Amino acid sequence: MWQGLYEALKDRRFVVIAVALDSREGDPLPWIEAAAPTYPCLIDREHRVADLYHMVNVPQAVWIDERGTIVRPAEAAGAYEGFRRMDRTTREVPADVAKISADARATYLGAIRDWVLHGTASEHAYDAAGARARMPVPTEDEARAHVAFRLGQHLLRHGQAAEGDRWLQEASRLHPDSWAMWRQRAGVTELGLAAQPDFWARVDALGERRYYPPVDIKGMPR
Amino acid sequence: MTTLLTETGEHTLPDARAEGDHLWLSATDLEAATGWSSRPEGLCRGSVCVPIPAGRERELLRDGRIDVATFWRHLGKPLAHSADGGAWVLGAGAADRAASLRSLEAPDFTLPDRDGRPHSLSAYRGKKVLLVSWASW
Numbered sequence: 406m407w408q409g410l411y412e413a414l415k416d417r418r419f420v421v422i423a424v425a426l427d428s429r430e431g432d433p434l435p436w437i438e439a440a441a442p443t444y445p446c447l448i449d450r451e452h453r454v455a456d457l458y459h460m461v462n463v464p465q466a467v468w469i470d471e472r473g474t475i476v477r478p479a480e481a482a483g484a485y486e487g488f489r490r491m492d493r494t495t496r497e498v499p500a501d502v503a504k505i506s507a508d509a510r511a512t513y514l515g516a517i518r519d520w521v522l523h524g525t526a527s528e529h530a531y532d533a534a535g536a537r538a539r540m541p542v543p544t545e546d547e548a549r550a551h552v553a554f555r556l557g558q559h560l561l562r563h564g565q566a567a568e569g570d571r572w573l574q575e576a577s578r579l580h581p582d583s584w585a586m587w588r589q590r591a592g593v594t595e596l597g598l599a600a601q602p603d604f605w606a607r608v609d610a611l612g613e614r615r616y617y618p619p620v621d622i623k624g625m626p627r
Numbered sequence: 628m629t630t631l632l633t634e635t636g637e638h639t640l641p642d643a644r645a646e647g648d649h650l651w652l653s654a655t656d657l658e659a660a661t662g663w664s665s666r667p668e669g670l671c672r673g674s675v676c677v678p679i680p681a682g683r684e685r686e687l688l689r690d691g692r693i694d695v696a697t698f699w700r701h702l703g704k705p706l707a708h709s710a711d712g713g714a715w716v717l718g719a720g721a722a723d724r725a726a727s728l729r730s731l732e733a734p735d736f737t738l739p740d741r742d743g744r745p746h747s748l749s750a751y752r753g754k755k756v757l758l759v760s761w762a763s764w
Contacts, residue, residue, distance in 0.1 A: 407759060418754045422746070424738065426762045433763035437741045445746050447738035457734040459724070460760050469733040469756040473749070478728070482759050521755055536731055543724040549705040552718035555632055556707045559714050568710060588764045 406464075406483070410514050411444045418471060419521045420444055424454045426463060426585050428558050451558055455585050456551040459541040462584040462617065468520060468530065476520070476530040478540045481617035483513030485626055489616065493605060505626050512624040529622055539621070550580030557590075584616070631660050632716045645712030650696040657693050661717060665693055677702065733758075 407421045421444040427433045428450045437446050454460065458467050458479050466482035469475055487502035498506070520527040531539065557572030573590040580586055591603055608616060619627045629643035629650070638660040644651040658664045662672045665688065669678035679687055680701070687694050687701070695717065699706045704720040727734055733756075737747040748756070 407757070410757075419757070420751055420754045421757045421759060422748065422751065423759050423761055426760055427764070433761075434741055436763050445740055447740055447746055449738050453736055453738070454758070455760065456719075457724070457727070457736060458758070459728065463760045463762045466757055466759040467733070469748075469758060471753050471755055473733050473752050475728070475731045475733050517757060524755075533731060537729055540728045540731075543721045543728075545705070545721045548718055548721040548724065549707075552705045552707045552716045555718070556709065556714060556716045559630070559632060559716070560709060563714070565709065572707070585760070585762070588762070591764070 406510065407444065408440070408442050410517060411442075414518065414521045415444075417521050422447065424449045426452045426455055426460075426589065428452070428561070428589050430562075450562075451555050452551075452585055452589070455583070459543055459547075460585065461580075461582050468517070470524070470530070475536055475540075478536060480620050483510040484617050485509040486615055486617050489608060508624075509626050512622060513620065515624075516622045546579040547583075550576045550578075550583065550586065553579060554586050554589075628713065630714045632714070633660050634717075634719055635660070635662070644692070645708065645715070647712075648696055648708075649694045650708070650712075650715055651689070651692040652695050653692055657695055661695065663693075663695075663698070670698060 407423065411419070411421045423442065423444065423446045425433045425437075425446065425448050427448060433448070449455070460467075460479045462481070464482040464484055465479045466477075467475060467479050468477035485506045487498055487506045490502050491498045516527075516529040520530050524530065525532075553572045554576035557569045557576060560566070560569030560572060570590070573586070577583070577587045577590065587607065588604070591601065619625065629640045629645055631638045631640055631643065631650075638656075640652065640656050640660065642653055643656060652660070654665050663670050664672070666676065668676040670676070670687075670693070687697055696706060696708075696715070699717050702720070704723070705718040706716060707718075708715040733748060735747060735749045737745050739745050748758070
């Protein structure tokens with residue numbers, strides 16, 4: 406998704422840094438090999454970037470300007486809630502949903518392009534007050550969750566699977582909003598995705614709450 | 628052998644002593660792993676010093692060692708350890724993370740690419756960065 410954007414804008418002092426929140430040995434190398442991106446693709450086994458930037462899902466993006474200042478805090482990166490209307494056996498989405506998803510992606514990419522070309526003059530780059538107003542405020546439980554997650558992953562890597570898994574459960578208990586923590590621990594299907602009945606049950610349990618909270622950019626679906 | 632995971636990474640500490648919820652480190656190990664050092668003013672890191680609470684000296688300092696676990700709890704920061712005491716994680720507090728994000732300065736990190744080469748965010752200063760998460764799950 407980002408390769409075209411990067412290639413089009415890399416001469417404008419722009420880079421995509423993709424961070425794979427992938428704890429398991431071997432992940433996500435086959436995916437990276439297949440995509441062969443020309444921008445940095447980093448592997449974050451401990452989900453450290455999620456901890457530092459309060460990311461709770463994928464794909465989420467943070468915009469950082471050339472001075473190292475956050476101009477847009479973590480938000481859904483062009484992804485749309487429409488997948489919840491997917492047929493769970495055929496994995497097809499209705500045509501109208503597919504169109505909204507494609508439009509959401511295009512709108513988000515367009516907003517990034519506008520920022521790269523116009524910098525602080527872009528309506529999509531928040532000033533300091535705007536960025537602060539939208540910055541998530543980590544809770545004590547979330548801080549405990551990141552400790553539990555890190556310990557759990559360490560124990561998994563060092564052959565203490567049962568205890569490690571208990572810590573990963575504890576992490577999700579403390580930080581239920583983190584789909585990244587939950588999906589990392591959840592079982593995977595033969596497709597390699599955490600798209601099992603457990604996942605759909607947890608999604609359904611959201612009710613009216615959003616898997617991808619709406620992004621505040623003109624034209625993005627609400 | 629004790630492994631201590633902190634904000635600076637993973638530290639293998641052969642001289643650490645884990646006793647239940649207590650982790651006794653030498654002053655050298657404490658500073659190397661956490662950046663905190665023992666001074667007359669108390670325990671200090673950079674320009675910040677935390678005095679040892681009155682009457683609790685023996686709880687935190689003993690025979691030249693510091694109980695970093697009790698200290699971490701005193702700071703109100705999260706920590707956890709494995710049942711066998713072999714692995715400990717000293718975490719950043721919610722206030723630390725909140726203050727960092729409120730400053731709007733993008734926190735630095737170093738992670739490997741698929742060839743194992745480390746990349747730091749700070750190396751990309753001077754460019755606009757789209758930092759984007761993804762996963763194979």
